[in-house]
C-alpha cells in the first residue's frame with residue numbers, strides 16, 4: 001500500500017503502539033544545548049542512569065553564547081558562563097561530542113546537525129528546542145521536546161508521542177522572483193492560523209518545493225512549529241542527496257546509499273488525512289504586523305479592520321494603515337530560520353553598494369561558524385560591513401531575549417527570525433518577521449520595504 | 459511525581475488564544491540552572507507592571523482575588539504554543555496550577571504537562587466557554603479516577619483522558635522506569651531499525 005513519508009518513519013521506529021493513540025518510538029539522535037543540556041545530563045547522573053546510546057548524542061553551545069567577535073564563555077546573559085561551563089562539564093562526563101564555542105563547526109543546533117551529517121534521511125531526532133522540526137527538510141522525523149522528555153530519550157533511546165495525523169501542503173506553481181520560502185510559510189500560517197497544523201505532521205510537496213534549494217526547505221520546516229504542527233518534512237530527492245555529500249558524520253553517497261535515501265519520501269498516491277494547496281504563482285513578499293506569525297500581510301497591504309486590539313496596541317499600529325514604510329530602529333539577519341549561506345547571499349546582493357541610515361542598528365549573525373566562514377570566503381562580510389551592518393559570531397543571538405543583549409524597549413525591528421511574540425526580542429520590542437531580502441531592503445531604507453520597492457526608489 | 463487522583467480548587471479564566479510559552483515565562487527569567495522557584499516568574503510580562511519590577515499589575519487575572527490562589531486554569535485554544543521550554547510548566551506547577559483546561563494545547567507543552575503532574579484537559583471550545591463563565595461562581599473539582607469534572611452551575615462533565623497517561627498520572631509513575639521495563643521490545647525494534655536504516659548508528663571512529 002502506498003505510504004506517506006511519515007508512515008514510513010513511524011513504522012521504522014515504532015516500539016509499541018498504545019490503545020490511547022500514543023506510540024513508543026525509537027529516537028536515533030539527540031542534540032543538547034547549553035540552556036538545558038546540563039540539567040538533563042545531571043539529572044540522569046544523579047540517579048545513576050547511564051545514557052542508552054551515547055554515540056548518538058551531541059551537544060552545542062548556541063542559545064546564550066555571546067555573538068561578539070573574540071567571545072569567551074560569558075555573554076551579557078546573566079549566569080551565561082555558568083550554563084556554558086555546566087554544559088561543557090556534563091558533556092565531558094557523559095562522553096558526548098560537544099561543538100564548543102571555539103569549535104570551527106559551532107553554530108545553532110539545527111544548522112550544525114545538518115551540516116555535520118548528524119541529521120540524515122530516515123532518522124528520528126530530538127532536541128530540547130521547538131525548532132528541531134527544521135531538520136525534517138532532510139526527509140526525517142525531528143521534533144522539539146522539554147527537558148524531562150529529553151531525559152527520557154537519553155535514558156531509554158525512546159519517547160512516547162501522540163501519533164499525529166498527516167497533512168500534505170501542496171505548493172503548486174512557482175514562487176515569483178523575489179518571493180521566498182519565508183513568504184510561503186508565512187502565507188500558510190496567515191491563511192490557516194497559528195493553530196492550523198495542530199495535531200498534524202506536515203509534509204511540504206509540489207513543484208514549488210521541488211524547485212527550492214535546501215536552505216528554503218529548512219526555512220519551511222523550521223516554521224512548522226509556528227503552525228503548531230508536530231513537525232514538518234520534505235521528501236528526499238536529488239537536491240537532498242546533493243546536500244548530503246561530504247558531511248563528516250554521514251556515510252558516503254554511494255549508488256546503494258543514494259537509493260536507500262531516496263526511499264524516504266511519500267509514495268505516489270499515498271493518502272494524507274488532510275491536504276491543502278497553496279498556489280505559489282500568486283504569492284508576494286510578506287511581513288507580520290502583530291504578535292503572532294499568523295498576523296501577517298503582503299507588504300504594502302493595510303492592517304486589517306478586524307485586527308486584534310491587544311496586538312495593535314503592543315505593536316503601536318493602527319487599523320487600515322500599511323506596515324510598509326514604517327520607520328525601523330533595527331534590522332536583524334539571523335536565526336535557525338534564515339541565516340544560511342543562501343540567505344546571506346540574497347541579503348548581501350541587496351545591500352551591496354547601499355548604506356544603512358544613521359541611528360539604525362543592523363546586524364548579521366550567521367547561523368553557524370561554517371556559514372560564517374563560507375560567507376567570508378566569498379567576501380559577504382565586507383559587503384555587509386561596508387553597508388553599516390555588524391558582522392557577528394554565530395549563535396541564536398538576538399533571535400530571543402534572554403536577559404542580556406537586546407533591542408531597546410519600544411523599538412521596531414525587522415527580523416528574519418521566526419517569532420514575533422510579545423517581548424521575544426526584548427521587553428516591549430516590536431518585531432516584524434520577513435524574508436532576508438525584505439530585511440536587507442528595509443535596513444538600507446530605514447523603513448519597512450521590499451527589495452522591489454528599493455529598486456524603484458533607487 | 460506527585461500522584462494526581464482528585465483535585466478541587468479555584469479556576470482562573472484566561473480566555474486568550476495562542477498563549478505562547480514566552481508569555482508563560484519570558485526567557486530572561488530562566489537564568490538559574492534549576493527547575494524550582496519559577497512560580498514568581500509565571501506570566502511575568504503580564505503579571506508585573508514592568509520587567510524586573512515586582513509590582514503586580516492589578517488588571518491581570520492572577521493578581522485578583524480569589525484567582526491569585528488558583529490551582530486550575532481555563533484557557534484559550536493552542537495554549538502553550540511556541541518554545542519547548544519546560545520552564546513554562548515548571549513555573550505553572552510552582553505557582554500551584556494542577557489542571558489546565560483548553561480547546562487545544564501546543565504539543566510539546568502538553569507532553570511537558572503530563573511529565574510534571576499537571577493534567578492538561580482538552581475540551582470542546584463551547585464547553586470551555588461555559589467553564590470560563592463558571593470560574594467566577596466557585597470551585598472546580600476534577601476526579602481522574604471517575605473521569606469527571608464538576609464546575610458550579612454546570613452538569614458534571616465526563617472526561618476523555620488518554621488511558622496510559624491517566625494511569626501514569628494517578629500512580630505518579632516514573633516514565634523512565636516504565637519504559638526501561640520494555641527493554642525486550644526496545645531491543646527488537648532497534649534490531650529491525652538497524653537492518654532497515656544501517657546509518658542510524660554513527661560508525662565508531664566517525665566522530666572526530
Ligand code: SF4
Nearest residue numbers: 131335336396399400
Ligand atoms: S535561533 Fe532562535 S528560534 Fe532558532 S534555536 Fe535559536 S533561539 Fe530558537
